[in-house]
Every structure is written in C-alpha cells, then in structure tokens.
Amino acid sequence: MGARELAVRWADLLDGAVAPTLTRAQVVTLLSRYTPGLITAIREGGDTAIAREIAAALVAANYRDSLAVHRSVLLICVGLLDADYPDPAAPDYFPARTRALQVAAEFAAAFTADLRTAALAEQETTLAAALTAAREAEARRQLSEARFEAIFTGASVGIGTIDITTGQVVDVNAAMAETLGFARETMPGRSVADILGPQNIGHAFAEFQRLLSGEVDRFRLETEHSRPDGSHSTIDLSMSVVRDGDGNPRFLVGVTVDITERKQLADRLWHDAHxxxxxxxxxxxxxxxxxxxxxxxxxxxxxxxxxxxxxxxxxxxxxxxxxxxxxxxxxxxxxxxxxxxxxxxxxxxxxxxxxxxxxxxxxxxxxxxxxxxxxxxxxxxxxxxxxxxxxxxxxxxxxxxxxxxxxxxxxxxxxxxxxxxxxxxxxxxxx
CATH class of the missing domain: 3.30.70.270 (Reverse transcriptase/Diguanylate cyclase domain)
Structure with missing residues (x-):
C-alpha cells in the first residue's frame, strides 16, 4: 500500500469522528505528511516517533474521541499489515506485525498524553480567568464582579467558592453542582466535608485542609467521586487561595472537570495496546x-x-x-x-x-x-x-x-x- 493510498483510506476511516476544523481533503493532506514515515517504520523498522507525530497532529486537528483512535489503531495493526503482508506464514510477517504493534502502541499512548495535555491546558485557561476576575473584584468591584459572574455562571467546568475561615461553600455554578451530583441550591452554607460525605473523604480532603490552614496556596489532583445517586466519576480538581491587594487570604476557589470519559478512553487505549x-x-x-x-x-x-x-x-x-x-x-x-x-x-x-x-x-x-x-x-x-x-x-x-x-x-x-x-x-x- 502506497503512502497516498494509506492517507486516503485513513481519512475514510476518520469520517464521522468530530474534527470541525478540517475538510476531508485537508485531512488527506495532513495525513499524507506522515504516512511515508509510518510505512517505513513498519516495513523497515524505522523510527516509531512518527506515531507520536501523527497522534499530536490529529489531536491538534480536534480529533478528541475514541472512534478516531480505535479506527487508526485498526488501520495500523490490521489494514496496513494485511495489505503489505497477506501471508501470515511468510518469514517476514511476524517481524512486521511486531513493528506494527509497537507503532500502534506508541500512537495510542501519545494520543492519550496529547489529549490529556490539551484538556488540562483548557482547564488551566479557565482557572486563570476565574482567578484573575476574582482578584480584580476587590480593586474594581463593579466591572470585575460582572465579568466574574459571567465566567462563573456560564463556564462548562465546575467552579465553586469557599469561605476560608469556616470551610463552608459560598456559591457554586451549575456545572460544579452537576459534577458532584447535587442540586445547586442545596450546596451554599454547607461544609465541604458534609457535601462530600464519608465515602469521598480522602486525599483530596486532606489537601483541602492544608489549604485552609495556609500550609499550601493551591493544589491539583485527580480523585474518584461517588455521587449521592450511587454513580461514580473521576474528577480533575484544582483549588487555590484568592488573596486581596494586601496579600491576605479572602476565599478559596475550586475548579472541577469530569474526566470520567477521558480516563475510560485512556484505559481502553492502554488495554488495546497491551x-x-x-x-x-x-x-x-x-x-x-x-x-x-x-x-x-x-x-x-x-x-x-x-x-x-x-x-x-x-x-x-x-x-x-x-x-x-x-x-x-x-x-x-x-x-x-x-x-x-x-x-x-x-x-x-x-x-x-x-x-x-x-x-x-x-x-x-x-x-x-x-x-x-x-x-x-x-x-x-x-x-x-x-x-x-x-x-x-x-x-x-x-x-x-x-x-x-x-x-x-x-x-x-x-x-x-x-x-x-x-x-x-x-x-x-x-x-
């Protein structure tokens, strides 16, 4: 199979995956930059770094779902291998198959890592915007509070504020309430420990206590969360202290992102590669x-x-x-x-x-x-x-x-x- 034919077949397989930034012709052009190196890696044992380059290019082109990875891995491990080595009994079949598996594993691992990096970058941007708006609220209250409220209310990630002296929730947006599995109106005035419940008190709560005591100014981690309805999720949690102009702590702001699907995708990719x-x-x-x-x-x-x-x-x-x-x-x-x-x-x-x-x-x-x-x-x-x-x-x-x-x-x-x-x-x- 030639490099151009491989690029066209790959683009056909990616049809239906979410990638609004590219037309199909552009997808073929994008893949054509990498397919010669991919073929060389499988046929001749070339540098498998080409798999990481392809994964990075697809994530950058906004391929973010499991369908793109699944079909790409099948094309590398089955489509290309069957086209070039149709006879499994041939002496060069299994060396080529091993190289194809290595390339596919490299692609899957790189795709997962790049997807995580992209998601975390988006979260960092949201957190930075929330913190900036919160700090400006003290100095330029009327304008900044309006901006913060817009970010707070409309954000697709969960945002909540906590009284640093009592550890009680001041306010949360709808996304935060949905992530934790509560009705939004029931959360303000309750302590974090009360909302989380004994089943969720663990490492995240220990870090929260360090934040309240002033031992640290921020933390970030992934944590498993059990909702009141019995469902479970994986949450990426960031919390920071917001200070006034004199450096005194005013309140805590927390940002949550439900990464359950992303983690499940990473687990599936790891399983398929191994x-x-x-x-x-x-x-x-x-x-x-x-x-x-x-x-x-x-x-x-x-x-x-x-x-x-x-x-x-x-x-x-x-x-x-x-x-x-x-x-x-x-x-x-x-x-x-x-x-x-x-x-x-x-x-x-x-x-x-x-x-x-x-x-x-x-x-x-x-x-x-x-x-x-x-x-x-x-x-x-x-x-x-x-x-x-x-x-x-x-x-x-x-x-x-x-x-x-x-x-x-x-x-x-x-x-x-x-x-x-x-x-x-x-x-x-x-x-």
Missing part, C-alpha cells in the same frame, strides 16, 4: 513489562503449537483463529489456577509466567497445560487436535537480561519439539 486483539490475552509488550518486575524465582513456559499450520492450510484462517481463541481459553483457565499470566506473543506462540515458582511446580504446570490442550477442538462440527511443544526455564533471581531467559526457554521448546513424533505433534481429526 492485549492481543484475537484472543484477548496480554501481548508481547505487557508480558515483558510484567517479566521485568516479576518476583523470583520466576518460571516461564514457552509454547509453540504443533500442527497449527496444517489446520490453517486445510480449513482456512477462520478455523485457525477459532482454535487460537480456544487454546487461549484453556491456557488461561489452567494458568489462572496457580496465579500465573498467559500471553500470546505472535502466531501460534504463547508464553506463561509464574512468580515464586520452583522447577517442580513449573514442570507440573507444563504437564497440566499439555493435558488441557490434548483434548480435540471443535471447528465447524468437526474435531481437530494440535500438539504443544513446551520449553521451560526458572530464573532464581530477577532476570537481569530478559533476552537470555527467553533464549533459554526458546531453545528448550525446540528441543522438546524435536523429541515429539509427528503423531504426537499434530493431526486434524474427524476428516
């Missing part, structure tokens, strides 16, 4: 992150399915995908019983990690995995079987060089494969 889209298991990136922090002794099982290529060739990739999903389900059930982690690292290769695991326990687990995978799999009303060559290794200390440990289990797996007879290794049934 899990295999076919089986739902953790992918290579998440596995190596977990391995780097695993508590020793660390047991690792490396699995390669025997006979899977024959199933793909004779019954098609749809049947092969079904088998891979069923293998993942059985593997997850077996490994979860010992608190381990199962991941798919590509093709028909899976890997298992168990913390605090000795050699005997790991050997027993490997045998349980073989037993679990020995039962036939049903595909389109017929039964097929696959074998599993398993290599194991135990690291008694935290693995300083992950590649060495992976080389050990890889060698053990191929040694196991060479010992298995063709009848043990594979063979479709029910034909």
């Amino acid at each position: 899990h295999d889209s076919l089986t739902g298991l953790p992918n290579r990136l998440l596995f190596f992150d977990r391995l780097a922090t695993a508590v020793p002794p660390v047991g690792v099982c490396y699995l390669d399915l025997d006979g899977f290529k024959e199933i793909n060739d004779e019954r098609g990739h749809t049947a092969g995908d079904r088998v891979l999903r069923d293998v993942a389900t059985r593997l997850l059930t077996t490994v979860s019983a010992v608190g381990g982690m199962a991941a798919r690292i590509g093709g028909d290769e899976f890997i298992v990690l168990v913390e605090r695991c000795g050699a005997d326990e790991l050997a027993k687990l490997a045998e349980e995995i073989r037993t679990a995978l020995a039962c036939p799999f049903e595909v389109d009303g017929q039964q097929v079987t696959v074998g599993a060559s398993i290599g194991t290794a135990v690291a008694e200390t935290a693995p300083a060089v992950v590649d060495d440990l992976m080389h050990t289990v890889d060698t053990a797996m191929y040694a196991n494969k060479s010992q298995r007879t063709p009848r043990q290794a594979y063979g479709p049934r029910g034909r």
Whole structure:
C-alpha cells in the first residue's frame, strides 16, 4: 500500500469522528505528511516517533474521541499489515506485525498524553480567568464582579467558592453542582466535608485542609467521586487561595472537570495496546513489562503449537483463529489456577509466567497445560487436535537480561519439539 493510498483510506476511516476544523481533503493532506514515515517504520523498522507525530497532529486537528483512535489503531495493526503482508506464514510477517504493534502502541499512548495535555491546558485557561476576575473584584468591584459572574455562571467546568475561615461553600455554578451530583441550591452554607460525605473523604480532603490552614496556596489532583445517586466519576480538581491587594487570604476557589470519559478512553487505549486483539490475552509488550518486575524465582513456559499450520492450510484462517481463541481459553483457565499470566506473543506462540515458582511446580504446570490442550477442538462440527511443544526455564533471581531467559526457554521448546513424533505433534481429526 502506497503512502497516498494509506492517507486516503485513513481519512475514510476518520469520517464521522468530530474534527470541525478540517475538510476531508485537508485531512488527506495532513495525513499524507506522515504516512511515508509510518510505512517505513513498519516495513523497515524505522523510527516509531512518527506515531507520536501523527497522534499530536490529529489531536491538534480536534480529533478528541475514541472512534478516531480505535479506527487508526485498526488501520495500523490490521489494514496496513494485511495489505503489505497477506501471508501470515511468510518469514517476514511476524517481524512486521511486531513493528506494527509497537507503532500502534506508541500512537495510542501519545494520543492519550496529547489529549490529556490539551484538556488540562483548557482547564488551566479557565482557572486563570476565574482567578484573575476574582482578584480584580476587590480593586474594581463593579466591572470585575460582572465579568466574574459571567465566567462563573456560564463556564462548562465546575467552579465553586469557599469561605476560608469556616470551610463552608459560598456559591457554586451549575456545572460544579452537576459534577458532584447535587442540586445547586442545596450546596451554599454547607461544609465541604458534609457535601462530600464519608465515602469521598480522602486525599483530596486532606489537601483541602492544608489549604485552609495556609500550609499550601493551591493544589491539583485527580480523585474518584461517588455521587449521592450511587454513580461514580473521576474528577480533575484544582483549588487555590484568592488573596486581596494586601496579600491576605479572602476565599478559596475550586475548579472541577469530569474526566470520567477521558480516563475510560485512556484505559481502553492502554488495554488495546497491551492485549492481543484475537484472543484477548496480554501481548508481547505487557508480558515483558510484567517479566521485568516479576518476583523470583520466576518460571516461564514457552509454547509453540504443533500442527497449527496444517489446520490453517486445510480449513482456512477462520478455523485457525477459532482454535487460537480456544487454546487461549484453556491456557488461561489452567494458568489462572496457580496465579500465573498467559500471553500470546505472535502466531501460534504463547508464553506463561509464574512468580515464586520452583522447577517442580513449573514442570507440573507444563504437564497440566499439555493435558488441557490434548483434548480435540471443535471447528465447524468437526474435531481437530494440535500438539504443544513446551520449553521451560526458572530464573532464581530477577532476570537481569530478559533476552537470555527467553533464549533459554526458546531453545528448550525446540528441543522438546524435536523429541515429539509427528503423531504426537499434530493431526486434524474427524476428516
């Protein structure tokens, strides 16, 4: 697929996502600046920084919803890969697939970070405007109070003022009341502790107390909030002391932004970037992150399915995908019983990690995995079987060089494969 064709297909996929600042032709032009570098990164292992540049450009163009990210990740991981590498059995398929996953993960992470930066910048602008208007109210009361009231009432973010001597709410705007889940008219005159309730008294309230005592002048944090109706949200909260011309504290102003959807989007992006889209298991990136922090002794099982290529060739990739999903389900059930982690690292290769695991326990687990995978799999009303060559290794200390440990289990797996007879290794049934 060429750079121009990729840009046009990408623009087609982005149709329907909110981006009022650009026409479709402008979107194609924008993407065309980056698609050559993106193709190079996947085909030749170029610099994945191109993914961060594309994410920044899309956020700057006002693509702010999950649809844009979801479709972009699918295009990178599936559309472009399938177009350039149609044969999964080709020797260059899995290296390209790994590079595509790395580029997609880089894109998703950068998009989330840029989206957060843009949202926080908007919040900072609102807070700065509110603080400026509040300070001017003391010096130029009539004009400044009118400006503050306009900002206070019409702002889309929540704004509230608090008496610094009593800790009671003076006033809140409609957005603040909606964020916290209260009727606006019920909040003035009540203490912050009373409004929040015991379920929400935590780190944010501790920072608020430091603000009241004069220990700090401002704070900002994200906090989980439970509303009176039982619903939950994530709030970005900023609070500052407003002082008069002589520097004496007059009142507190708080700004809240409901970031629940943004956090959920970030969580979804993280999950998509760290899990295999076919089986739902953790992918290579998440596995190596977990391995780097695993508590020793660390047991690792490396699995390669025997006979899977024959199933793909004779019954098609749809049947092969079904088998891979069923293998993942059985593997997850077996490994979860010992608190381990199962991941798919590509093709028909899976890997298992168990913390605090000795050699005997790991050997027993490997045998349980073989037993679990020995039962036939049903595909389109017929039964097929696959074998599993398993290599194991135990690291008694935290693995300083992950590649060495992976080389050990890889060698053990191929040694196991060479010992298995063709009848043990594979063979479709029910034909």
